[in-house]
Amino acid sequence: MSNHTEGANVHPEIPAKTFAWVWICLVFITGIEVYLAYIELEPTLMLGILLGLSLIKAALIMAWFMHLKYEKFSLTLMLVPSILFCIAMMAVYIFWDAVRLARMRSL
Amino acid sequence: MHDVNPESLSSPWSGGTLPFATGSKKLGMWLFIASDTLTFSALLVAYTYSRLSNPDWPRPFPFSPSILYSTVMTIVLLASSLTMVMGVRAGTRGDRAAVVKWILATMAGGLLFVGLHLREWMHLIDEGLRPGSNPWGGSPLFGAVFFGVTGLHMTHVLIGVIYLGIIAIGTGRGKFTAEDIEVSGLYWHFVDLVWMFVFPLVYLMSVQYK
Numbered sequence: 001m002s003n004h005t006e007g008a009n010v011h012p013e014i015p016a017k018t019f020a021w022v023w024i025c026l027v028f029i030t031g032i033e034v035y036l037a038y039i040e041l042e043p044t045l046m047l048g049i050l051l052g053l054s055l056i057k058a059a060l061i062m063a064w065f066m067h068l069k070y071e072k073f074s075l076t077l078m079l080v081p082s083i084l085f086c087i088a089m090m091a092v093y094i095f096w097d098a099v100r101l102a103r104m105r106s107l
Numbered sequence: 108m109h110d111v112n113p114e115s116l117s118s119p120w121s122g123g124t125l126p127f128a129t130g131s132k133k134l135g136m137w138l139f140i141a142s143d144t145l146t147f148s149a150l151l152v153a154y155t156y157s158r159l160s161n162p163d164w165p166r167p168f169p170f171s172p173s174i175l176y177s178t179v180m181t182i183v184l185l186a187s188s189l190t191m192v193m194g195v196r197a198g199t200r201g202d203r204a205a206v207v208k209w210i211l212a213t214m215a216g217g218l219l220f221v222g223l224h225l226r227e228w229m230h231l232i233d234e235g236l237r238p239g240s241n242p243w244g245g246s247p248l249f250g251a252v253f254f255g256v257t258g259l260h261m262t263h264v265l266i267g268v269i270y271l272g273i274i275a276i277g278t279g280r281g282k283f284t285a286e287d288i289e290v291s292g293l294y295w296h297f298v299d300l301v302w303m304f305v306f307p308l309v310y311l312m313s314v315q316y317k
Contacts, residue, residue, distance in 0.1 A: 034175075066293055
């Protein structure tokens with residue numbers, strides 16, 4: 001087995017065009033989000049759609065800009081499910097009570 | 108580096124190998140990003156609780172100019188992520204001059220973002236927004252959330268600009284490897300990623316309805 005150099009990973013050269021496309025997708029999704037603010041949605045629905053779109057953006061940034069797509073899959077497995085689980089735990093703790101309070105207060 | 112004992116190759120977990128096939132610096136940065144993600148998540152989840160449970164949450168941002176202004180800030184930050192990607196790419200080719208050029212462009216984007224953001228802060232402070240109160244009525248938490256979340260994010264951007272400055276100078280002198288540049292890129296993209304949640308949650312959820 002030969003020696004490996006610092007940071008043994010050798011990425012294939014990713015074409016600049018790929019990054020440009022990812023960037024255009026990110027700007028496009030941002031545009032959709034801004035449009036949603038323009039058409040005035042009800043807050044809970046608005047929050048749901050915005051979070052869904054932002055998760056797609058986060059996935060694009062992590063997969064391409066942060067090269068996670070080109071790393072070993074075990075790195076993604078270590079990072080992504082655990083973080084999503086923690087955030088889901090936090091959200092479950094607060095979401096339904098927030099909706100209940102909002103209904104009480106708007107009566 | 109070191110010779111790997113063939114017996115240890117039976118499993119990537121038996122030691123002596125890099126189980127994630129990344130250097131320790133990159134793995135370290137990823138672990139920092141995981142913990143920082145949870146810091147921001149906690150703040151944004153707490154914010155979401157106040158936001159949803161208060162029907163009288165202030166909506167101080169008119170679509171024009173406030174939302175359009177923060178959209179421009181978002182695009183500036185996104186653009187700085189694209190220049191950073193190009194810098195990392197130049198790093199893998201070993202083109203040091205191009206790395207320095209792209210990183211300087213990224214720093215310029217970061218500084219422009221902070222400049223625009225501070226101008227907005229000053230405007231809101233002039234209007235009377237404070238961490239414990241706001242001039243528009245409704246929940247007093249708006250100021251705490253706004254200054255807290257965007258302030259912590261802005262601090263990350265400023266630290267990122269300093270970090271990239273060090274990387275640019277060091278790369279120019281031939282001190283850093285392609286991996287060092289990539290690791291600084293990870294941090295910068297993370298700061299961008301956080302803004303992808305701050306912008307819809309703090310700004311778009313507070314747009315002023317006509």
